[in-house]
Structure formats: C-alpha cells, structure tokens
Amino acid sequence: MYYRLSGHLIKRLAVGLALPLALITGPGAVSPASAAPSPAVPGDPALPAYPGLPTTSDQAGPAAVTTTAVPCDNNGADKNLTRGEVLTRAQSWLSIGIPYSQERCYRNTYGDYRTDCSGFVSMAWGLGGSGSAFWTGNLMSRASAISRSSLKPGDALLRHTGDPSENHVALFLKWADSAETQPVVIEQTGSRNTVQNTWSSSYAALYSPVRYDNILDVSEGGDRSYYNGSQDHHYERGADNTLVHWWYTDKWNQAILPGTITSDPVAYYANGQDHVYGRNASGGLQHWWYAGGQWNTANLGGAITGAPTAFYANGQDHAFARTTEGTLYHWWYVSGSGWQKADLGGAITGSPTGYAGGNQQHVYARTTAGTLYHWWYVPGSGWQKADLGGAITNSPSGYRADNGQDHVYARTTAGTLYHWWYVPGTGWKTANLGGAITDSPTAYYAGGQDHVYARTTAGTLYHWWYVPGSGWNTSDLGGAITGSPSGYRAKTNQQDHAYAKTTNGTLQHWWYVPGTGWKTANLGGNL
Incomplete structure (x- = not known):
C-alpha cells in the first residue's frame, strides 16, 4: 500500500508492535538551550529485532550515506515551520532510510542531526543548537503536551520513562483507523532505520501526544x-x-x-x-x-x-x-x-x-x-x-x-x-x-x-x-x-x-x- 506525503509516494510497511530504542544520556550532557555541541552519548545499546518487520526482498538494508561522529554541528536558532515543512523535512530521511545510530550525525540541506529517534524529530521540527543536544528527556523544553484528539500531522508521540528500552519519540502522520487509536508515524528505529509505521492501539496508548512550540x-x-x-x-x-x-x-x-x-x-x-x-x-x-x-x-x-x-x-x-x-x-x-x-x-x-x-x-x-x-x-x-x-x-x-x-x-x-x-x-x-x-x-x-x-x-x-x-x-x-x-x-x-x-x-x-x-x-x- 502507498501513502502520499508532500507529493511523494511512500511504501507503507506492514508492521506490528514496535519496540523502539532511545537515547541514553550521560554525565555532562549539554542543555538544549545551549548552542555548544553536546558530547557523544555512551555507546549504543544492543539493537533487538524489530517485531513485525520480516526480512523481505523489498526491504533494503541500511542506506549508503555519509555520517560523522557526534557531536553534531550547530543548527542555529529554532525554526518556525508549517506542518507541511515539517513533513517535507521528515521525508528527506524517510526516502533514504538513514542508518540508526546514537553516535553518528547525518547532514543534509536541513541541518546536521544525530541519527536516532530524538535526532530525527529534532531535524523534522528544525530545532536549533547542536543536532545532538536533544533526547527524549528534554524534548519537552521545546514542546507542549496536547490532547490525543487534537493530534495533527507534524506533532509527535513521546514516551520517556527513564528506561532506555522504552524511551522513544516518533513523528505523527495521521490516524489509520476511524476510532483514532492507531497512529501512522514516521520514526527512526534501532533495527530498521527511518520507517513509516502503524502502531497498535495498545502500544500507542503508552505515548503522550506533544506539539512543537514553534509549529505554525x-x-x-x-x-x-x-x-x-x-x-x-x-x-x-x-x-x-x-x-x-x-x-x-x-x-x-x-x-x-x-x-x-x-x-x-x-x-x-x-x-x-x-x-x-x-x-x-x-x-x-x-x-x-x-x-x-x-x-x-x-x-x-x-x-x-x-x-x-x-x-x-x-x-x-x-x-x-x-x-x-x-x-x-x-x-x-x-x-x-x-x-x-x-x-x-x-x-x-x-x-x-x-x-x-x-x-x-x-x-x-x-x-x-x-x-x-x-x-x-x-x-x-x-x-x-x-x-x-x-x-x-x-x-x-x-x-x-x-x-x-x-x-x-x-x-x-x-x-x-x-x-x-x-x-x-x-x-x-x-x-x-x-x-x-x-x-x-x-x-x-x-x-x-x-x-x-x-x-x-x-x-x-x-x-x-x-x-x-x-x-x-x-x-x-x-x-x-x-x-x-x-x-x-x-x-x-x-x-x-x-x-x-x-x-x-x-x-x-x-x-x-x-x-x-x-x-x-x-x-x-x-x-
């Protein structure tokens, strides 16, 4: 099945429950308000299998892209973006499938950002400062909680429990069902890189809807x-x-x-x-x-x-x-x-x-x-x-x-x-x-x-x-x-x-x- 996003056709992956990985922070992490580069995070945790994504011929391996070690470069000030602009930025990673890492940065026309879940959302939202300064624990310094019924394309679903196997954030795209319980998201995942995915109702219920403060x-x-x-x-x-x-x-x-x-x-x-x-x-x-x-x-x-x-x-x-x-x-x-x-x-x-x-x-x-x-x-x-x-x-x-x-x-x-x-x-x-x-x-x-x-x-x-x-x-x-x-x-x-x-x-x-x-x-x- 295909879904249209900002003028491009994207193949929807038939996936089930996702168990995403999240960024682990260590001592000395730089405040998100700081423009100075943040230090590298400790090593990536082991990447478990991603449930519901069987290996098939139409699922390519990691893209051959150039990445650099963290810290990522400074991306200037926080951007004011329309929802269409947020989705266009997200598409720039989704169309390639950027390899997941908590210790690497990927640069394109939209800036230089760490290639994990929070780095992807930071890129889509156009967050300023170092592209490796944000994680699930501090994204709320640039966002506000909203009701589930008011979710719009370009908002996000955030989970931060303090457990690295549970912390995750994904960009909301739309609802897959009329009851508005199964969100279609774009996410940067530990085992499948940048994907478009439909979450189950029970899994989505673990997440809080949030909105970037500068979205237009x-x-x-x-x-x-x-x-x-x-x-x-x-x-x-x-x-x-x-x-x-x-x-x-x-x-x-x-x-x-x-x-x-x-x-x-x-x-x-x-x-x-x-x-x-x-x-x-x-x-x-x-x-x-x-x-x-x-x-x-x-x-x-x-x-x-x-x-x-x-x-x-x-x-x-x-x-x-x-x-x-x-x-x-x-x-x-x-x-x-x-x-x-x-x-x-x-x-x-x-x-x-x-x-x-x-x-x-x-x-x-x-x-x-x-x-x-x-x-x-x-x-x-x-x-x-x-x-x-x-x-x-x-x-x-x-x-x-x-x-x-x-x-x-x-x-x-x-x-x-x-x-x-x-x-x-x-x-x-x-x-x-x-x-x-x-x-x-x-x-x-x-x-x-x-x-x-x-x-x-x-x-x-x-x-x-x-x-x-x-x-x-x-x-x-x-x-x-x-x-x-x-x-x-x-x-x-x-x-x-x-x-x-x-x-x-x-x-x-x-x-x-x-x-x-x-x-x-x-x-x-x-x-």
Whole structure:
C-alpha cells in the first residue's frame, strides 16, 4: 500500500508492535538551550529485532550515506515551520532510510542531526543548537503536551520513562483507523532505520501526544485570509467581479488575479501552495492556486450558488458549496486521478463552512428550516449527518480547538451570537453569547483562546474571545463595515488579524500587538 506525503509516494510497511530504542544520556550532557555541541552519548545499546518487520526482498538494508561522529554541528536558532515543512523535512530521511545510530550525525540541506529517534524529530521540527543536544528527556523544553484528539500531522508521540528500552519519540502522520487509536508515524528505529509505521492501539496508548512550540498552524480553510508562515494573505471579490489579492512582505502588496468571481472567496495554504475558490460567472466552482511562480486557475464545474468553503485534509484538497438545487456538493482532489465530485444531499441555504479535525472532515450549513446542519466524514464509514437545531440566519463559522472540541457559531434570528461546542464523550452543548450582530461571524482558535468577530447592527467590528478560567470577553473595535469579517492569528508574532470591507468599498485591517493593543489601517481597494 502507498501513502502520499508532500507529493511523494511512500511504501507503507506492514508492521506490528514496535519496540523502539532511545537515547541514553550521560554525565555532562549539554542543555538544549545551549548552542555548544553536546558530547557523544555512551555507546549504543544492543539493537533487538524489530517485531513485525520480516526480512523481505523489498526491504533494503541500511542506506549508503555519509555520517560523522557526534557531536553534531550547530543548527542555529529554532525554526518556525508549517506542518507541511515539517513533513517535507521528515521525508528527506524517510526516502533514504538513514542508518540508526546514537553516535553518528547525518547532514543534509536541513541541518546536521544525530541519527536516532530524538535526532530525527529534532531535524523534522528544525530545532536549533547542536543536532545532538536533544533526547527524549528534554524534548519537552521545546514542546507542549496536547490532547490525543487534537493530534495533527507534524506533532509527535513521546514516551520517556527513564528506561532506555522504552524511551522513544516518533513523528505523527495521521490516524489509520476511524476510532483514532492507531497512529501512522514516521520514526527512526534501532533495527530498521527511518520507517513509516502503524502502531497498535495498545502500544500507542503508552505515548503522550506533544506539539512543537514553534509549529505554525496555518489556515486549514473556511475563510478569506490566512498566514502562511511568513506572509499575511487576504482575498476579496472586487466591485468588478475580479479576485483581489493582498499580501504582506515588508509592506502590503495588491494584485488582481485572472478570471471572474461572483461570490466571496475562500482560501487556505497547504504544501507550499496558496489555494483560492469561488463561484465563477457561469455558476461553476473556480479554483486558483499559486505554483511555479505564478497563479493558475481552472473551472471545476458544477452549478452552485453562494460562497464555497474549502480546506486541506489527509493529503487532499477539499471544497464544498451549495448547489442551485439546495444540496451540499463536494469536490476533492486525488493525486494521479484529479478532481472527484459527489452530491451529499440536504436542504440548505446560505454558504457552508468546513474544516479538518483529526482524521475527520466537518461541514456545517443552515437548513431551509433555519437550523444548523452538520456533516462529518469518518474514514471507513463515510459521511454522517445530524441536525443540531437552533434558529439561525446567515452562514455559520467553525473550527476544532487543541483540546479536541469542535466549535460552531452563527447569528440567531434574534440577532445574537449563538455557540455550539462538542465535548468528546459528552456531546454537543450550546449557549447564547448575546450581542446585536448582522451577517455571518468568523471564528478561529489560537493560543488556548477562542476568537469570534462579527459586524454589529451599528456597522462596527465586534470581538468575542474566551479566556479559560475567566470566560467570554467582548470588545467593540469600531470601524464602519459591511458584510462579514475574516480573521486569524499569525503564530510567529502572536498577532491577531481581522479584515472587513468598509462602507466606502475599501478593505480595513485590524491587528492586535501583544502588550500594545489593537491597531487599524485602511488597505484601499475597490470592493
């Protein structure tokens, strides 16, 4: 069986329970915060057989690569990396099968790192300092514990008991089962070098999910703006039905993209590419993507109304939109086969919203009866659906938080903001957050806080944010806006960003500077 990772096909090994080896530290080990090279670890322990990996003709021996003795070189400062970049770095070892050693270093374009389990994860995460400074006992100085349900590609599964036969860390890739108990990982192992492996549920339960502190959770879809790890991006439909693109380098830039758009756009960034979707003049779904130094565009067909929603999940691009018949339509891209399509049914109005959560895809829309409807895709079981009730108008907005909870927000018929959230093992809960809003809200999760923005009946931008232990807070950010806002957080500088069309037809930008407060600027345009 083959699995696609960052554009490459990798053969999946049929493996069972892994008994990985870990790094043994000795006296004098250098602190991970130190840029000085760490001393060599004591000798490697004996390498036992790796259960579930029978020797076959398609399992090559150790790769012929050049390695050097520890200590490994200094790799500079800790990197800020997107999940796609983490997986691309991991692929650079997996595609070769770097020989395992606790006393050797391997250098490639991503740096010089020790060739054991923790050295591999350090390389994938882009940890700074010496490439031999980290082990299972100190990786948490650069990572934080997360819930199992919030694991995403590029996170890790860590076990540190102090027993060298048990200490191990592996890079999480995805779930192999719909119950999300059997993780697919990439790991550096004592008897099989760099491999992709599926762990059993019982073995995976021995590990703790962790997340690199500097990983960049760029947009997974469902909005008109995102941060791609180095630049802020925003898209709007122009007054002449052109697609207008703003992006920030050392200043704001603006460009008109080819083609025509007759709805609000939706955009995201995945695997090094920018993607935008919208309804074209003929009523079909139009796709723009940036590759090869230029924007490309294609008509994906269909007969849709309203704005689409789109995101990247499990190695595939996905887009959803309401058809002219009021059903939910789904496009998804399969590498080597192209775009696939399916009608998911329903009786909806307005525009859907969607996101990837764990191993599942989630889509929400307002029904013709005014309730909130939920579709979610479970691998191996297909699409599930449920009516979540309520009395709403306009389109919802949703996301999954790091604690594994799904959140959805919508405007009620009374003009207040309504909140649904799903607690694993308990079910859906609801609350009315009040306010006096018009049009659709936008929402995201960042830094342990929930954030929602909406236009008030007075035409200003209103902000809700949830602080654990304190509850919901609100603030009116002012302005004179029309339509629905868009927002996200840029993790590298922890700044929150919101955008909205002004009553003068220009784009207004708000951004929050920690310790300083909100700032705002008009970015111009003809919207």
